Amino acid sequence: MWKLTRPDNRHDKLTRDTLLDLQDHHLVRIELVREDQRQVWVLTKRGHGEAKKLLEPKGIRVSALREEKYDPVTGELLGASYDDHSAAVTTTAAELHRVGIGHRFGFATEIPHRLAGGYVQRADLVVRAREAGVPVLLLEIDRRTEDAHELVTKLRRYWEWGRLLAPDAHRLTVDLVRSRPDAIEDVGHEKRLWRRVYPPTGREGLVPLAFVFADTTAAKVDNTVKVIEEAGRRYWAPRRYETYYQEAITAKDYSQAVPVVVTTLEQLQEHGADTAVWRRLGRKDEQSLTDALDNPDGDALYRRQHARAKAEDERRRAAEREARRPVCKRCGRKFTDQRWEETTARTAWKAGDLSVCGTCHADDVARQEAAAEAARLEAAAPPAPEDDPEPGRRRGWFRRRP
Template sequence: MLSALGIFQRATADQLWRMLRPADRHDRCTRDTLKVLEKTGLVREETRLESGHKLWVLTEKGHKEAKTLLPKSVRISALRKPRVDAEGRPVKDVGYDEHAAAVTSTAAVLTGAGYGTPLSWQTEIAHRLPYGYTQHADLTMRAPDAGVPAMLLEVDRVNEPVDDLVDKLRRYHDWFELLAPKADANKEKAARRQGAAVHEFRLWSRIYPATGREGYVPVAFVFTGKTEAQRASRMRRLEQAARAYFAGTPYPWAGFTAVDYHQAVPVVVTELERITAHPAGAAGRVWRRLGRDEWQTLPEALDNPDGERLYRVELREARRRQAEREAAHREAQRPVCTQCGAKFTDERWQQIRQSSWHGERDGLCGPCAKEAADRAEAERVARRQAEEADRAAAEAAAVKPRSRFSIRRRR
């Protein structure tokens, strides 16, 4: 209990029940525990919300105790001291308290749905930008066992301009693109063409774990308050105005429908009222990825079925079609035997192309060329044999011995 209040600074008994004891049928045990802690001076009631719930915070004594209970890796929230006016009367900051309650409720319903534990959350984490602005996240969640290694959450009570929400997303995008210390800017620029490789040079990868998906750490906008129609209108306006930061970039090659999300911010939206009304809570189909129409579970909404997986499928298909076109073109160029009309085999075609001596048999296929060669060889052998026979006959006639009769006649 003290650890949860140390992280979230303030919470109602209902929120602590949903976060710490979701298996209980009601929050009675949680309320009893808070009363005991109040008597021991560890917690105090800060105010009562419009919903009727008491908002509990740590006292100075409780804050010190919570600090000893939390791991060093978890940042404890600032001590919430009682606020009084000039006359010493308590001052009620309704707007701030309602926003803080909505932030804690968001963490409570997500934790109750299995997204981490109270120690998985941190509030008001600073993201400092080089132009002098610091973007604070209402919540940061780390729930790797639930398939969400990291996520930033912004809670909106439908009481600030949509342009402010777009500016928050723009600043997150700017922060995600910051170079890590000592990172080579030239290598980072070259790595932008290599998909996920670019993140090795970015600052965010040194602070947050790898998401296991394309893109930067996802950002969730949780809307609550006003009417359902007003919340729906707000989500549509945010989707239209912030498209440049979450839409990704289509791959430039013809025939590809996949989208490159490697340098985009995955943005999901939901409503606190939708989560609490769904039987499965935050584990149900209560999340919508900006750029899509359907409501999905959180892992489904964060997935990119039209991203790199589709790109690899389309790339294999494109290479297959290219190979078919090249094969068809090659087949169209394949020579045909001038004697029998048969197409050259690859071996025969390669033999002709590699030969530096061209002759009359280049237009013949392998078998016809062999027959022509055999025929030419037989003709050559026959000519040689005939020439040898003629020569032998001539030589025989030249060395024929003279008879005695021819000698007497000459005398």
Template sequence: MEKLTSYRTWCELPAKGATKAAFEKALDRAGARTHELRLWSALYPSTGREGLPPVALIFEAGRKRTRRPGTAPLTPQEKKEKAKTDHQRLLRRARAVEAASEDLWYAPPYRGEGITARDYHRALPIVATTLPLLRTRGADAAIWRRLGRRGWHTLSQALDNPHGDQLLEVEWAAAEQARRERERKERERHCPACRRCSAKFTDERWAEKERAWRDDGLCADCRQADADQRAREDAERERDAAEAAAAEAKRTSSWWRRT
């Protein structure tokens, strides 16, 4: 624990030349920018992952005790059972370290409604395994545990942060979409409707109604239908007048011819 605490303390040291005010301001920044003026980021290249440079813990059993003279050697089955017991002891030790170091590896959630992503930039990634697993299965196998998570993973999987910045972008997008949908529904609820056909006004028609001192309360389609009807009626009147005029002209012409 002392080594982990010392490592975390070292990772939080300011870079050379950083002023106190600028360094403290950087610590309050979200995401990777919180590390801009830290010493470690000036000395080592980016890990390509969120958070501080990771730490790997390898738990091994204590030094083997010398078998007392006259003691019968262990049978293969007893050796197998002892190895299993020793490995369970190592796992218990790893869980104890995990519980004691929670303040170091804990990643706080980002703020926001519906946001479950975590800010791994402020967490110390700690992965752990045991020496027996490392010897029998190799470092590339799923023998690593990320403190704060369940299950066994490969080293790359254990160091990844699937609930970090990538999830945050997805959840931000989903939250923004949900906000727009709520606003749309609220707007539709308050949107005026045509007094004739009950259709909701378009945004343009709604804006026109808000500007007008008096408004007929009709939607654009009903307005157009009224205009078309008036146009047909006007056309019919003009046609009737033209036909009446033609008939009158014909009657007058016929009268002059008879006289």
């Protein structure tokens, strides 16, 4: 609590004095003392009620009440299960908050994600830090108490949860996905369940997931990450884009993948969560959290490469078409697009001499029309009178006597 509420304070005196004051008012109590002598404080029943009145109207969820129960024989406090794992979760939140990743009320623990079969996958920690470039991040804190393949199973469950449809999905869409599960990949993320729970991430893919390892060795972390990377490839790895310009596209399709980053609590404490201590699965180097979550080889690169490939393909096609363009056998000029189309269309029989260009064809048509007009005029003209051998002499069988 000290690190989470007062990240800049070097000493916990202010937090300790506040807790002691709350204890005097029976709002908090000490549940246990850890081996390093740090005390674990929890809300009393009265304090829990006061916290709900204060926080829930503001939309802040309050954890379940930890009731105070004692062994009837020994009198020892029961249910003091706030262990090192819980401390690691709280410390992780504090380290994120200390560098400005998440408001103190922007953290939530043990958030359930219900799968289609009824199983509930609970995230150790959920961070919402839009101002820091991380609208949402799910975190699993592991002190190497779980087998690496169990972490792969968790990754698979988050991937499956990200593929669930929203409750208000159209009936036809629901039927299609039930009959063919891969059809969910053609359904936009805004129509899926996760978008009803979390805001858009601002990046391709599903809700990002972070594995934070604590209280373990670097060798164990490396071995665990290798297992997650290999056995969980289907869930975190991007795919190739299905495109006509396959050879020209090196960008990767992250739209159906869970972005997974890994780090250790010790690195967060030593260097800070805002430094290059996060490694994205599939990459070699460590980066800052936002850089690790970004996809420089993703959709933005695809759009640029696709535009270049399309433009180059259009230039190539245009050059090939130009090379096939017919040349007039009479004047040597190339056909225009209109004349080319006239000579290759189904009505090419109307186009006259197919070996000449539009200009020469127009000349032919003009000559033909002129000849036809001359013939028409000649046919319409009256016949000329025959020559009279005796001009002025009347013609006929009888002549008047003088």
